[in-house]
Structures are given as structure tokens and as C-alpha cells.
Amino acid sequence: MTNRVTRRRFLVSTAALGGLAAGSTALAACGGSEESGSSTTAAGGGGAAANTLTFDNWTLYIDKPNDDLFGEGGTLAEFQKATGIEVEYTEGINDNNELFAKIQPLLSKGDPIGSTIIAPTFWMAGRLLQLGWLDKLPLAEIPNAANLIPSLQDPPSDPTGEYSLPWQSGMAGIAYNKAITGRELTTMDDMWDPAFNGKIGMLTEMRDTIGLIALSLGIDLADPDSQDYQPAFAKLEEEVANGQIRQFTGNDYVDDLEQGNFAACIGWSGDVAQLSVSNPDIKFVVPESGGTLWFDTMVIPKGSTAEQIEAAGKFMNFVYDPVNAARITEFVQYISPVQGVQEELRKMGGEAATLADNQLLFPNASTLARLQTWGTLSVEKEQQMDEEFARISGA
Amino acid sequence: MAAATTDDTGLRKGRFAPYGLLSPGILWLLLFFLVPVVMLVKASLSTKPSRFAEPEFAWDFSNYTAALSEYSPEFIRSFLYAGIATVLAILIGYPLAYWIATCGGRWKNFLIGLVVVPFFTSYLIRTIAWTSILQDDGVVTGLYQLLPWVGSDGRILATPMAVVGGLTYNFISFMILPIYVSLEKIDFRLTEAAADLGCAPWRAFRKVVLPLSLPGIFAGSLLVFIPAAGDYLNARYLGSPQTSMIGTVVQNKFLVQFDYPQAAALSLVLMVIITVMVLVYSRFLGTEGLAV
Numbered sequence: 001m002t003n004r005v006t007r008r009r010f011l012v013s014t015a016a017l018g019g020l021a022a023g024s025t026a027l028a029a030c031g032g033s034e035e036s037g038s039s040t041t042a043a044g045g046g047g048a049a050a051n052t053l054t055f056d057n058w059t060l061y062i063d064k065p066n067d068d069l070f071g072e073g074g075t076l077a078e079f080q081k082a083t084g085i086e087v088e089y090t091e092g093i094n095d096n097n098e099l100f101a102k103i104q105p106l107l108s109k110g111d112p113i114g115s116t117i118i119a120p121t122f123w124m125a126g127r128l129l130q131l132g133w134l135d136k137l138p139l140a141e142i143p144n145a146a147n148l149i150p151s152l153q154d155p156p157s158d159p160t161g162e163y164s165l166p167w168q169s170g171m172a173g174i175a176y177n178k179a180i181t182g183r184e185l186t187t188m189d190d191m192w193d194p195a196f197n198g199k200i201g202m203l204t205e206m207r208d209t210i211g212l213i214a215l216s217l218g219i220d221l222a223d224p225d226s227q228d229y230q231p232a233f234a235k236l237e238e239e240v241a242n243g244q245i246r247q248f249t250g251n252d253y254v255d256d257l258e259q260g261n262f263a264a265c266i267g268w269s270g271d272v273a274q275l276s277v278s279n280p281d282i283k284f285v286v287p288e289s290g291g292t293l294w295f296d297t298m299v300i301p302k303g304s305t306a307e308q309i310e311a312a313g314k315f316m317n318f319v320y321d322p323v324n325a326a327r328i329t330e331f332v333q334y335i336s337p338v339q340g341v342q343e344e345l346r347k348m349g350g351e352a353a354t355l356a357d358n359q360l361l362f363p364n365a366s367t368l369a370r371l372q373t374w375g376t377l378s379v380e381k382e383q384q385m386d387e388e389f390a391r392i393s394g395a
Numbered sequence: 396m397a398a399a400t401t402d403d404t405g406l407r408k409g410r411f412a413p414y415g416l417l418s419p420g421i422l423w424l425l426l427f428f429l430v431p432v433v434m435l436v437k438a439s440l441s442t443k444p445s446r447f448a449e450p451e452f453a454w455d456f457s458n459y460t461a462a463l464s465e466y467s468p469e470f471i472r473s474f475l476y477a478g479i480a481t482v483l484a485i486l487i488g489y490p491l492a493y494w495i496a497t498c499g500g501r502w503k504n505f506l507i508g509l510v511v512v513p514f515f516t517s518y519l520i521r522t523i524a525w526t527s528i529l530q531d532d533g534v535v536t537g538l539y540q541l542l543p544w545v546g547s548d549g550r551i552l553a554t555p556m557a558v559v560g561g562l563t564y565n566f567i568s569f570m571i572l573p574i575y576v577s578l579e580k581i582d583f584r585l586t587e588a589a590a591d592l593g594c595a596p597w598r599a600f601r602k603v604v605l606p607l608s609l610p611g612i613f614a615g616s617l618l619v620f621i622p623a624a625g626d627y628l629n630a631r632y633l634g635s636p637q638t639s640m641i642g643t644v645v646q647n648k649f650l651v652q653f654d655y656p657q658a659a660a661l662s663l664v665l666m667v668i669i670t671v672m673v674l675v676y677s678r679f680l681g682t683e684g685l686a687v
Contacts, residue, residue, distance in 0.1 A: 097651045104447070104653075131447060135436055198550065199531075242638050246553045252523070259530035261552060383446045386652050392635030395647035 013381060020197070029122045029157060030136075034117040036124075052086045053311040056115040057089040058296065061168065063331035075327055079318050085311050090115070095250070103301065112303025116312045119167040119296045126157030128299060128377045134163045135300045141313025144320035151368065152295055156222070156375040165316050166337035170296035171363065171371060172208035173286040175267025177257050185345040188216035188287045191264055197244050200238070201256055201265030204248045206389040207374050208292050209266055210236065215290035221372045225381055233385075237392045248393040257282055270334040273360040286370050293371040297338060335361055439659035449657050458660035466644055466661065470668070473640040476555065476630075477623035480562035481570075484556045485612060487563070488570035492611075493604075496578035510571050518565065522628050525561055526552060529633075553635040561629035569618035577606070577611030612679040621669055641665055 003014055021073075065071035069089055070080075076087045093099050099120055103113045107128075120128065126274045128134050139145060145165060158164040176185050180199065185191070191200055202209045214232040220226075239245045249256065254271055256262040258279060272284035300312055301363045318324055322340030330345065345356040355361055363371070377385065411420075412495060439458055463470075495506045513521060516674035529535055529551045540549045551557050589599035627642030634640075641661060648658035 095650075101650050101653070108447075108449070127447075198548075198553070245636065252632075255526065259527065260532040261530055261550075330610075379446050383652070390644075390647050390652065392636070393640035395643050395651070 010020050021229060028052055029289045038145060046336050051311070051330055052085055052088055053117070053308065053315055054088045054090070054115045056092045057092045057119045057167070058093045061091070061119075061296075061332055062089065063327050075319065075324055078324065078343075079315060082318065083311075083314050083357045085314060087315065089150070093118065093120070096121050100124060100127070107131075107301055107303075110302070113301055114306045116300060117298050117315070118301060119298050120297050121294055122155060122157040122164070122166075123374060124149075125164045125299050128301065129158060129163050130376070130379075133302055135298060135302050135304065135309060136162050137165060137316065138309050138313035141310060142320065144318040144338075145315045147320050147325075149337055149339050151293070152337050155373060157297070162296040164299045165320070166295040166297045167319075168332055168334040169293065169337050171269040171284075171286060171290035171291050171293055171360075171366040171367075172203070172205075172212065172266060173269065173284055174212075174245065174264055175272050175282065176264035176286050177260060177262065177281055178368075179281040180263040184283075185264055185285060186288055188212060188289055192239060192244060194244075195199075197202070197242070197265040198214060198246050199261070199263035200239070200245050201253050202245055202248050202263040202393070203239045203253070204250050204393065204395075208294070209248075209376060210385065210389065211292040211372070212287065212290075215292075215372065218289075221292065221374045224375050224377050226275050229385060233392060236389075240392055241279070248395075257379060269360045270332065273333045282333045285327070286363075287369070290370045290372055291374045295373075328356060329361065333358075333361060402629070420626060433664055435659045438655050439657075439663050441655070441656045441659075443656065446653060447619075455656070458656045459664065462657060462660045462664050465642065469641045469644050470665070471623045472638065473642070473665075474668070474672075476559050476638075476640065477620050479559050480617050480623050481620045483559070484567045484570040488567050488615065489574055489608075489612070492571045492575040492578055496575055496581075497583065498547070498660065504669060507572070507575060510568050515567065519628060521565065522561055522632050525557070525564070526632055552633060553556045553638075557633040557637050558629050558638050558640075561633045562623045562626060565626075565629065566619040566623055569622075570615035573614040573618065574608060574611035577608045577614075581607050588655055609680055613677070616676070617673060621673075624669060625665060 004346055038208070046384060047132070052299070062069065063075050065074040067115065070077045076089055080086050084310070099118070103118075106113050108131075125134075137145075139162065148166065152166050154161040155164075174185055174188070174191065181196065210232050211230060213235050214221060214227075214229055217231050217235065219227055219229060219232060236245075246262065247256070249265070252269065253265045253267055256274060257265060257267070267284065269284055272282060275282045276284070298312075298316060300309055303313070319328065320338055322344045325336050325338035326344035326348065328340045329341050330348070333355065342356045342362050345352045359367065426446075437452055438450055440452060440454050440456065441457045442453045443450050456614050491510075495503060495510075501505050527533070531550050531552065536549070536551050539545055539551055540547075541548050551560075583604075585603050586596075586599045589603050590596070594602065624640075625645075627640060627646050628639055628642050630640040645658050645661050645665075648654045648661065
């Protein structure tokens with residue numbers, strides 16, 4: 001992969017950074033047709049044209065051949081070649097709650113949000129479903145949905161599997177810098193070792209932080225409304241009060257680990273997979289008591305036309321083909337929800353083949369057995385837990 | 396009567412002309428200050444029937460009592476940190492502004508330009524850059540640990556010191572510029588006159604220069620204190636759970652918990668306290684001095 005930054009890619013990312021969703025979709029539309037040479041109707045901000053599809057996703061979450069979303073051999077370009085549908089792909093999602101704050105005023109009034117597909121994390125997808133803001137997926141268009149790995153079929157956030165299809169998945173566990181800890185870590189109790197006082201980080205993502213602590217106390221996550229998480233909050237509060245926990249961070253824990261500010265923290269598998277390439281001291285482990293399995297999942301918020309929904313179905317079918325899914329995995333290095341990706345990576349050979357044996361991308365059975373996915377929290381319980389978490393984390 | 400009216404029109408024109416000239420400013424204040432504040436007041440007196448419902452106006456003052464009872468530590472911390480940062484900004488910024496104004500010569504504009512240069516980088520990036528500079532394994536922290544009362548476990552990041560330092564760094568330009576402007580206008584022959592009358596240099600500074608530059612200090616203090624008191628980025632990136640400020644709480648209430656009523660109440664309480672503090676402060680330093 002070269003580091004060449006094309007002008008259009010620069011424009012797209014700058015526009016997306018500025019939150020100019022409309023601007024970036026327009027730019028993406030121009031660039032796409034310019035490169036492919038086809039003259040599909042350029043859509044306005046709303047993406048109303050018949051053969052375009054709008055997809056708003058997290059950053060760095062799809063393959064970019066030559067650092068270019070629509071480059072030769074890239075998934076988006078291949079999809080257009082195969083179906084004639086142009087994808088207006090934006091990287092506008094930065095945080096689930098932020099996303100919700102952005103789309104709530106529109107969806108609660110029944111207005112379209114301007115994107116046919118978005119990929120929130122499963123619990124946020126579950127919230128949108130509970131609020132009645134999602135359309136059913138056109139499963140007739142998606143025969144490849146049968147390739148979904150069994151562990152992610154019919155999750156609690158979408159019990160019938162009719163409203164969401166996972167995009168990528170990953171684990172939350174312990175990330176640590178062996179140069180600082182001086183030893184391997186295997187349990188959550190290792191995090192509370194007084195030797196690491198003031199050197200431990202937690203995630204601002206409540207489900208991952210409380211989830212790992214709850215699992216270490218033997219509290220289950222699958223049916224959260226029947227459980228009392230107070231002991232986990234009490235444990236967290238104790239470790240904040242005694243100074244063991246230094247900070248609550250988002251993705252920026254990556255820097256704190258590298259700089260030695262954190263000896264260990266709760267982290268995400270995909271980040272560590274990429275970090276450990278340049279710094280072998282940085283390691284990831286699912287604690288013996290268990291870690292959380294999360295996934296970001298494609299959903300169709302209400303307000304799209306039947307044609308747009310059909311196009312969305314075709315796209316989902318395309319990325320659920322193991323060949324296309326493997327190309328995305330090679331770039332993003334998270335756990336793919338599509339069966340057959342491991343074999344495809346082996347076939348690709350070279351560096352891609354080594355990924356097929358990476359435990360962070362293809363966790364073995366004993367790791368998988370230790371992972372749990374949060375069940376759906378009731379609105380009241382989620383609010384109460386969010387408030388408690390904010391109070392303890394000093395927000 | 397009729398004659399009087401014709402005479403009046405000329406007068407009236409003169410009376411209304413200032414308002415006509417002011418109208419863009421008044422319109423701006425109405426649209427971007429008054430309307431948002433009214434909306435904020437309305438939101439702060441609302442209740443939400445359920446978490447994801449729209450707030451409903453209900454004269455609900457409980458948001459205020461809750462804001463004050465639950466978050467007084469964060470309020471106190473915000474004003475304490477912002478106050479220390481303001482004092483530090485005066486102590487660091489005043490000598491710098493004085494030096495540029497008196498010894499800058501033809502380099503004055505260039506030196507003032509240097510003061511503004513950090514603004515060419517985003518505020519967020521500048522704050523995060525400090526996490527690299529002050530990292531635990533870094534040079535700065537290494538030197539800090541050599542201090543006799545610190546020891547090898549000492550750290551700078553995730554302490555109140557780092558948060559106050561970040562606030563001072565991020566807002567100090569707002570202190571230097573107004574002080575420089577007020578010093579620039581001083582006729583320094585006044586200090587010579589003071590010397591002729593038997594005043595020692597330090598006393599001449601205290602009796603002549605300092606009083607004349609008070610308007611700059613006053614303006615600078617407001618420009619540093621007000622944004623610093625409502626800031627959350629420095630507490631978020633340079634602090635720890637024990638150093639959270641009121642801005643952190645408001646941000647979380649708005650964006651994570653969707654508790655708009657309480658977030659609005661917290662913001663208004665912050666505004667009221669700051670306004671009162673500014674009024675008290677202006678009585679000490681005197682706003683009429685600002686006209687100098």
C-alpha cells in the first residue's frame with residue numbers, strides 16, 4: 001500500500017472532517033463518475049438518484065487501494081462495475097452517541113437522514129430498532145446473508161435478524177505494553193495490581209468497561225435486565241478513588257499505551273492488531289474471566305425509497321461474498337462476520353495469508369468461548385447505568 | 396403645531412440614525428445571543444417524559460437544584476482552575492507584553508505575530524500535543540522527577556497541574572494581546588517624569604504604568620477566565636477522573652445522556668455565576684478605565 005494521497009481523497013476526508021456530509025457526498029459523486037468513466041446521474045445531497053447508494057460509515061473501515069476509496073480493484077469500484085450502482089461512501093460516524101444526537105431530530109419527525117445505510121454499533125442499532133426507526137432489510141436481494149457467521153446470527157439487538165447485517169466485529173479485552181508491565185497479563189485482577197497504580201486506562205464506552213469488570217465478578221451480560229451491575233460499578237469506583245485508574249479514553253488509548261502513560265488498559269482487538277506490527281511490546285489478551293464481542297452493523301433508517309433500499313440490498317449481498325469480504329478484512333483487520341474469509345485470505349497469499357492465522361482476526365474456539373455480547377438494555381436501565389458510569393468516570 | 400412637526404422630522408432623523416447604524420449589531424445579538432439564551436432557559440425548565448422523548452416545558456426548577464447539589468465540586472474546580480490559569484497568564488503574559496511594548500522596536504509586529512502563531516493549529520491538536528510533550532517516559536517528566544519532593548513515580552499528565560497548565564497555555568494569547576495594546580498606548584515619558592520627581596523605577600511602574608495598563612489586564616482576565624471556566628478539552632485530555640470540570644459534565648449530559656434540561660440548567664448556572672464574578676471584578680478594576 002502506498003501513501004499517495006490523491007487530491008480527491010484529501011477533499012473527501014477534509015469535507016467529512018468538517019462535518020460537511022452534503023459536501024462530501026457531492027464530491028464523492030463527482031470523483032466516482034470521473035474515475036469510472038461512467039456517467040451515472042450525480043445525486044444531490046439527499047442521494048435521490050435511482051442508481052446511487054449512500055452509505056455513512058466509521059473512518060478507515062473499508063479497503064482503500066492506493067489510499068483511494070474508489071481505486072482500481074477496490075470494493076466500491078468493483079461493486080459499481082458489477083451492478084452499475086454508484087456508492088456515495090462517507091466516513092461521518094465518529095461516535096455512537098454523537099451519531100444518535102445527529103439523526104434523532106430527523107428520524108423522530110419521520111424525515112430521511114440522507115444516508116440509506118449506516119453502520120452503528122449493535123446496541124445503538126438495537127435502540128434505533130426499538131424506537132421503530134428502521135426499515136426491514138430486502139433479504140430477497142441478499143442470498144449471501146447465509147454466509148453470516150453463526151455467532152452473530154439473530155443477535156439480541158435484532159432477534160429476528162430482519163433489520164441488521166453486521167459490517168465488522170471485534171473484541172474488547174486487555175491491551176498492555178509489556179515494556180512497562182514487565183510481565184504478561186491474563187486476568188482483570190492483573191489490572192488492579194498496585195504496581196500499576198495510576199497507569200491503568202478504561203474506555204469511555206460504558207458497555208466494554210463495565211462489561212469486562214462484570215464478567216470478572218461473574219456477572220453475565222447476555223440478559224442484562226435480569227442482572228444487577230452495581231458490584232461492577234462499585235469495583236470501578238473503588239479503583240478510580242484509589243488512583244489505580246488514570247483516565248477514561250476513547251480510541252486515544254492507543255497513544256497512551258505507546259507513550260508508556262498506560263501500562264495496561266481496556267482496548268479493542270483491531271487497534272492492537274495494527275499497533276503490534278510496529279511495536280511488538282503491545283499485546284492484547286481476552287482476560288480469563290471473559291471479554292466482550294461487539295459488532296457494527298448495517299441498518300437502513302426509515303425514509304429511503306424502495307429503489308434505494310433495493311440498491312442497499314445489492315450492496316450488502318456484494319460485501320457478504322467471501323472474496324469481497326476478504327479484501328475489506330485485509331485492509332481493516334477486524335473480525336469479519338462473513339464465513340469463508342479465512343480461506344480467501346490464504347488463497348491471496350503473501351501478507352494477506354499471514355492475517356489468516358492472526359488470533360485477533362480469527363480467534364480460536366477457546367477465545368470465542370470466553371466472549372460475550374451485551375443483550376439489549378431497557379431504556380430505563382441503560383439511562384441509569386449511563387448516569388452511574390458518567391458519575392464515576394468524572395463526566 | 397404643524398410647524399413644530401416639520402421641525403421635529405429633522406430632529407427625529409438625528410435621533411433614529413444611531414439606531415439604524417446599530418441595527419446590524421442589535422440584529423446579531425437578538426439572533427445569536429438572545430434567542431439561544433431564551434431557548435436555553437426554556438430547555439432548563441423542561442422535563443422529559445422518557446429518555447428519547449422531546450423535552451416538554453413545565454416550569455420545572457428541579458433541574459437547577461439538582462445541578463447545584465450534584466455538581467458543586469465540578470463548579471468549584473472549574474472556577475479554581477480557571478482562576479489559577481488567569482493569574483498565571485497575567486504573571487507570564489504581562490512581562491512578555493511589557494517587553495514587546497518597550498523593547499520590541501521595529502520587531503514589535505513580528506513579535507506580536509509570534510504570540511498568535513499557535514492559533515494557526517487547531518485547539519484540539521495543540522492540547523493533544525501536550526500529552527506527547529508531558530508523557531510519562533518523556534524528557535519533561537524525567538526532569539520533573541528529579542525535583543526533591545517528587546520522586547520517580549511523579550507524573551505531570553492526569554494531574555490538576557497539567558489541566559491548569561493546559562488552560563494557561565491555550566488562553567494566554569488572549570491575555571498578552573490586550574495588555575500589549577494598553578501598554579503600547581502609554582507615553583513612557585511619564586516614567587521619566589516620575590523619575591525626575593524622585594520615583595524609583597519599581598515605584599514608577601507601580602504608580603504610573605500599572606494603573607494605566609489595568610484596562611488591558613481587565614480585558615485579558617475576562618478573555619482568559621470565561622472560556623477557561625467552561626472548557627472541557629483540557630480536563631478530558633490532560634486530566635483524570637478527579638479533575639473533571641463543569642464543561643465535561645455539560646458535554647456528557649448533552650451528547651451521551653441526552654439530558655438536555657439538566658445540561659441547559661448547568662450552562663445557565665455557569666453563565667450567571669460568571670456574570671456575577673465579572674460584575675464584582677469590574678467594580679474593583681473599574682470598567683470606566685476601559686475607555687482609556
